[in-house]
Amino acid sequence: MHRRSILSVGALALAAVLSATGMAQAKEWKSVTIATEGAYEPWNLTRPDGTLDGFEVELVKDLCARIKIECKLIPQDWDGMITSLNAGKFDMIMDALSITPERKEVIAFTAPYAATSAGFAALKSGDLANLAGTGTHVKLTGDAAHDKATVDALRAAIKGKTIGLQAATIYTKFIYDNFKDIADVREYKTSAERDLDLMAGRIDLAFDDTTYLAGAIAKPDNADMALAGPEIGGAIWGEGEGFGIRKSDPELKALFDPAIAAAIADGTVKRLSLKWLKVDVSP
Structure with a gap:
């Protein structure tokens, strides 16, 4: 997912416009809605009862507990996910999202929490x-x-x-x-x-x-x-996989980057990636 990233020129242009028009004052985040595909196993998957699970789902729960912020995970089709982020349908993407120069033109990223082949x-x-x-x-x-x-x-x-x-x-x-x-x-x-x-x-x-x-x-x-x-x-x-965020929300990067660094340093990312991915993907 790992994985993931090339947009058409038209999609890039639309996302850039949405990003520019979505600029807002800095805000204090008490809750955040995070989109994931729920179909890119074992990074993220949907159980028969409809609940989300997987490497990223467990990791985001750990990160949100460190930050002490309420996080809501919602399933979202991969196609159009970046455009929907910039349109304000949710606040972040966590879906094996590779950090690339093309994507940096239209959205921002947290520090990477994984790097894969x-x-x-x-x-x-x-x-x-x-x-x-x-x-x-x-x-x-x-x-x-x-x-x-x-x-x-x-x-x-x-x-x-x-x-x-x-x-x-x-x-x-x-x-x-x-x-x-x-x-x-x-x-x-x-x-x-x-x-x-x-x-x-x-x-x-x-x-x-x-x-x-x-x-x-x-x-x-x-x-x-x-x-x-x-x-x-x-x-x-690219640099690895990170959360995708709107350029107008730098506070989210400031919140999540220290938590990601701590989860890498204390072995949480390694433990969860070995559990789900069978290999250490710590960046």
Whole structure:
């Protein structure tokens, strides 16, 4: 989610206008409404009884207790989440939201509470199970010359295949920039919908945050799914994942940044990420 961030030019422009028109006097926050997708397991998920749970849900409860502020979590579709934030429908976003230069043009962020890698998943029984680089970790910068060897090896293996990814995420640009000319790229409203098509053989590869993919692979229905190719980290994904806030609400950053720092320092972020994500994502 991990993960997540590229907006169209039109969406960026609209969000910027909404942000500018939403400027207000500094305020004292006693309660805050936080949007999450509730469908990006294990970062956030919705239980059968309708309650929200997951790594971010547990973490935000801890942070709000430290700050001594009332926090209300609400489910919100990923598509349009940033525009809705700037329109005032809620106060913050906590949804594996990557901190990127593009997003900083229209919203502000707290300090990051996580930093993760991304990668491909394929069927164990398929011909891409041993995709170039499987079992390795690489760091990409976004500079074509620096990243060339890794990307070229993947291009050679993926040529003519179909890649599925959730729409409007940080991974969209990476996939389109590097593979659109040699592979078919399909976008999905949710990662779960994409996973169904992978398991059914309608696409060859999924690309997503590796913590999300690890959770998906652990599900019985996805027993034939496995990570394929290298786990990709580094500056290409930005600074990490943080809360998204309106530029007109700097007080929220001032409130949450010290709590995030404390949760990282005392091991809370590590403990919760190991519980839910099976890896320490402390930034």
